[in-house]
Amino acid sequence: MRVVKLPRVELDYVAAPRRPRAAGIALLLASLICAGAVLERYLDARSATEDIAAARALLPGERRATRQRRSGDQMKHAQAVVGQLALPWAAMIRSVEKADSPDVALLQMEPDPRERRLRLMAEAKSEQAMIEYVRRLGLSSNLADVHLANHQILLEDPKRPYQFTALARLR
Amino acid sequence: MSRLWADRLVVSIAPDSVAIARVRGRWRPRLVSRFYVQSEQPLEALRAALAPFGKTRLDAAVVLSNRFVRYVTVPFDADVSGAQEELALARFHFARVHGDRAKGWNVRVGDAPPGATRLASAVDADLIPSIRAAFAPIPGARLVSVQPYLMAAYNRWRATLAKENAWLVLPEPEGACLAYVTSDGWQAARTLRGADARGAALGEAMQRERVRLAVVSRTALVHGASTLTPAGWAMSRIAPARIEGHSSTEDSAWDMALCAL
Numbered sequence: 329m330r331v332v333k334l335p336r337v338e339l340d341y342v343a344a345p346r347r348p349r350a351a352g353i354a355l356l357l358a359s360l361i362c363a364g365a366v367l368e369r370y371l372d373a374r375s376a377t378e379d380i381a382a383a384r385a386l387l388p389g390e391r392r393a394t395r396q397r398r399s400g401d402q403m404k405h406a407q408a409v410v411g412q413l414a415l416p417w418a419a420m421i422r423s424v425e426k427a428d429s430p431d432v433a434l435l436q437m438e439p440d441p442r443e444r445r446l447r448l449m450a451e452a453k454s455e456q457a458m459i460e461y462v463r464r465l466g467l468s469s470n471l472a473d474v475h476l477a478n479h480q481i482l483l484e485d486p487k488r489p490y491q492f493t494a495l496a497r498l499r
Numbered sequence: 500m501s502r503l504w505a506d507r508l509v510v511s512i513a514p515d516s517v518a519i520a521r522v523r524g525r526w527r528p529r530l531v532s533r534f535y536v537q538s539e540q541p542l543e544a545l546r547a548a549l550a551p552f553g554k555t556r557l558d559a560a561v562v563l564s565n566r567f568v569r570y571v572t573v574p575f576d577a578d579v580s581g582a583q584e585e586l587a588l589a590r591f592h593f594a595r596v597h598g599d600r601a602k603g604w605n606v607r608v609g610d611a612p613p614g615a616t617r618l619a620s621a622v623d624a625d626l627i628p629s630i631r632a633a634f635a636p637i638p639g640a641r642l643v644s645v646q647p648y649l650m651a652a653y654n655r656w657r658a659t660l661a662k663e664n665a666w667l668v669l670p671e672p673e674g675a676c677l678a679y680v681t682s683d684g685w686q687a688a689r690t691l692r693g694a695d696a697r698g699a700a701l702g703e704a705m706q707r708e709r710v711r712l713a714v715v716s717r718t719a720l721v722h723g724a725s726t727l728t729p730a731g732w733a734m735s736r737i738a739p740a741r742i743e744g745h746s747s748t749e750d751s752a753w754d755m756a757l758c759a760l
Binding site: 332333334335336337338339340341342343345 | 622
């Protein structure tokens with residue numbers, strides 16, 4: 329005979345009733361699985377990078393030049409990283425989020441740290457939605473000189489969306 | 500020695516006695532101190548017993564004797580939804596059984612799976628505030644729970660009850676509680692008082708409940724010290740919590756309080 333499971337009874341006059349934790353535990357497990365997958369990909373990528381570096385080091389006649397080129401490349405890379413880190417990411421993202429609209433889908437966001445410019449590629453349901461989106465971007469205190477660089481109507485799409493590029497200068 | 504958690508104070512309050520046990524440790528609890536007094540003013544006795552604790556950091560859990568609590572089973576009603584309606588339905592059932600005096604009671608309704616009968620409990624309106632007031636002068640004590648004896652014992656031994664398909668019997672000096680739970684919910688939760696709660700009378704009450712509900716099971720789990728042996732029943736004593744420094748067979752006065760661990 330199968331033994332039934334009797335649930336708790338909660339009649340406490342002070343403590344809040346205990347609630348089922350299944351959802352929380354399921355979320356924790358899902359998070360751990362995702363974290364494990366990300367860690368595995370990171371380790372694979374790092375291993376591949378090391379393999380490439382080791383293989384290149386073995387190429388004849390290139391070792392000294394490789395070292396000099398590597399240090400120059402590394403310097404440029406480091407400078408690029410520093411430039412990226414210096415961007416006001418939080419302010420940029422806030423400005424873009426504030427302009428968000430259900431009629432506009434943001435496709436790409438390209439900041440240029442050297443020129444301190446931001447390029448946005450997006451798709452709008454209508455011309456009005458596109459113009460309104462660019463206007464709202466222009467209201468942001470973090471962006472200046474916001475303007476529509478180009479746009480086109482995607483005729484092959486039956487909904488005829490407006491695909492456009494907006495440019496702005498980072499303050 | 501640093502302790503991550505405060506000591507626990509488990510208290511049982513009955514109309515004529517108070518039992519307090521201070522327990523340290525979560526994984527291997529051990530008894531630090533205990534106190535028991537018989538008194539017709541149990542809340543006053545509780546206040547006096549708590550005074551020496553002063554600023555000691557303690558988490559306190561109180562178990563209420565079933566003699567303070569009334570229970571009623573609340574059949575499932577598909578037209579009722581939400582906590583407020585469930586509470587109103589429980590109040591209706593208490594009023595049906597106890598009349599107008601049930602109006603001022605402090606009622607709690609337990610959850611149950613859809614379709615199952617719930618258990619509701621009721622205590623006098625001033626009982627919980629009085630217990631809170633007893634703890635108020637102790638700045639280090641945090642009252643974390645006040646629960647009926649039936650709730651504490653059932654939650655602790657529900658796996659055994661399910662496995663044995665058994666009744667739960669909670670005898671006390673001047674009272675007893677009978678309960679029977681199945682996958683369809685709470686089938687019985689009765690408190691008996693006075694002469695009806697002792698010896699042969701208790702055995703007869705158990706038999707009446709079994710027949711009334713047409714329950715086949717004649718197995719009962721009894722908590723605490725009891726010599727109950729009604730004819731035709733298989734009685735087993737539930738072993739209370741193992742606490743280092745405490746012997747349940749000799750010190751059953753603390754059995755009710757220790758259910759809260």
